[in-house]
Amino acid sequence: MRKLISAIIVFSLFGSSCQFSEEKVKPVKTLEAEQMLVKLKKIPVYGFMFGHHDDPVYGIGWDGDEERSDVKSVCGDYPAVMSFDLGRMEINGDKTLDNVSLDRIRKEVIEQYNRGGMSSFSWHVDNPSTRKDSWDVSDSTVVKSVLPGGNNHAKFIGWLDKLAEYMNSITLEDGTKIPVIFRPWHEHTGSWFWWGQNLCSTEEYKALWRMTYDRLQEKGVTQLLYAYSPGSEPKDSTAYLERYPGDDIIDLIGVDIYQFDKDNYVNDMEKSLDIMTQVSKAHDKVMAVTETGYEAIPDSLWWTETLLPIVEKYPVSYVLVWRNARERENHYYAPYPGQVSEKDFVKFYDSPRTLFSKDMNNIK
Template sequence: MVDQHATHETKNLYYRLKNLARNESKILFGMQEATLQGLEGGHSPYILNRRHDGVEAWIYGVRLIQCEYLINTTSKNLNSDYMADQKYPDELCDVKRLTGSFPAIIGFDLYNLKPSELKTTNFLGRLAYERGEVISLVMHHNNPITGGSAWIDRDHGDYHKTVKRLLPGGDSNHKWNEILDKIAAWAHGFKDLHGKPIPVIFRFLHELNGGWFYWGLNNAVGNTVDELISLYRYTVVYLRDHKGVHQFLYAFSPDKFKDKNDYLKTYPGDSYVDILGTDYYFTDHWATKDNLQRSLRELVELAEARDKIPGLTETGYFNNKINDAPNFWNDHVLDVIKREKTTRRIAFIHAWTNQCWLELGHPKCLIWVPYKGHKGASSFVNNFYKDPITVFQDHVPNFYH
């Protein structure tokens, strides 16, 4: 493990996830923000927003950044922590309403670390933990130097050499430290009902081999491989050793890769990584089923050689193509994984968020997982959820105690 002083529950999670991964007969299913937002529709006090395409998005409370496009809401609900303050149960979940079970893993996003957002993440995360689910965190934080978006095509500031400037010796290292201080403060407050820290998979700097984030490669930011590796290592050491965060499992999750050498290009080293993952979306002609199979085989081989946990950290069908591929989760994902014993030895599959937002003045919804009424709903229940290899919350093992 990366953290030799990890809490008892965190160590249990690590070893039990690793044992599950070595078991070719079980794979956890996870989903990002499964109890924070969705598309099936809901009821008060959830925020509802009906779209022209018939999708009715729902949101638990509402993140402040979303207020600009929500309609027919009351002023009290325009606080992202309203429902968490009221300790309102997380009863809405597209996956649960379809299958009868929550996902086995639930992902959250630290975003820009606003107190109201963190309060909601804390509350929903604790509820999920009490059900036995695994908690995963990513962070699409704005560029701390420019204040612009994490996506460079939406940032009009001077983001050149961002990562170098955030490292020790850079003029903005203090800004990265401030972010890490906030993460540590949140982690120290993320506890169960008995006051024990709740374990978390921390998947930061994800897709760092891609060109779309300010922490990416081969784009106008001009980051180098060494700089990215250094920032990853610095973050682990700062949180673990300087801030005393001992409930994190650290995940490394680049985007698609060509071969093992390509995967390891930005790898920070075995001392800094607990989970080896990859984000693999079906986006273009290169993203084929055969290529997914090859990627997962190599991922498992790399992880097992290092005594690590392999996982498919994000996957799905871009541009709502799941609407035209109702059997996607079987014929593109699960059936591919089941082709060979090696690819079966991943710990989990993780889907992204069912959500709606406003983009350039127009509403946009993204569908990653079927919900009640979606044309892929029946296939997801009967072929994916009911497959003996997939594990949802209703059959999740005891990972912690």
């Protein structure tokens, strides 16, 4: 019981493959998904969970090792949240765009669940019109093309069905489906993905979300918590919610913000977390910093002097930093042994406000 806090800061928690109907599907969730949502709502009473993308599958100077993690190598503990991306699984069938096997991801999600932690999936899905990656924004009609009546609709429904089959394969030995956070169509307030702000209308974006949700529900994928995560572009709650797909779909609201210079980062984080706190209270949703970080972490005190002072003021359930790439030099967001911010990260780990894997079974 490493961090059951002596001085707790309590926050007020706030039909067929080619047809599509505007009628909303009644939300259905497994018991395990409901329990995870309850736990997420309790987290801010204790602090916030730390997360890391692709944490146990590769890192700086290693790839594919078992029971390894750059975070664990630094502080002796796994992150409380691990995220993985399923991009290109719809094409490759057995591995992702980061060359990680789906079997390995399944194994890690199961192990993380058994430790008491949580997992999240993003989906950098390929551009179905151009057959290029999700960053290909050469065609502004792609979202329209995957909606009912569009020339890519049948193809995209097939991709959703592959996604559903994989989601439903992540189970315990007794067949219990493991609940995960699913975060598709992220950073839509920018225009660097084919579903971004300038690539589709508000109505088309919402319809993409509705179609995704309805198809997965139809396929029995009822173990997901859905996350809506714009970038830092919205200036107020109205702008933040402009393309919000609906309370009946969304369980968690988030934001993706990276540091390029400190002043802008702090200002953007404060503004976004203020907005999200308003939305969280009004819509009774969990809130999180769904992606963040400072590439190569050149600031030796970044964890305790930049990130922690911002986040600890808000009812945030988790903060997740991006991956430690093994194939790109200096593209990493968590420390590793010998990295300049290693000692400060240990202080961050020791803070009564940060939660890691060993803390999770103490939160009921």
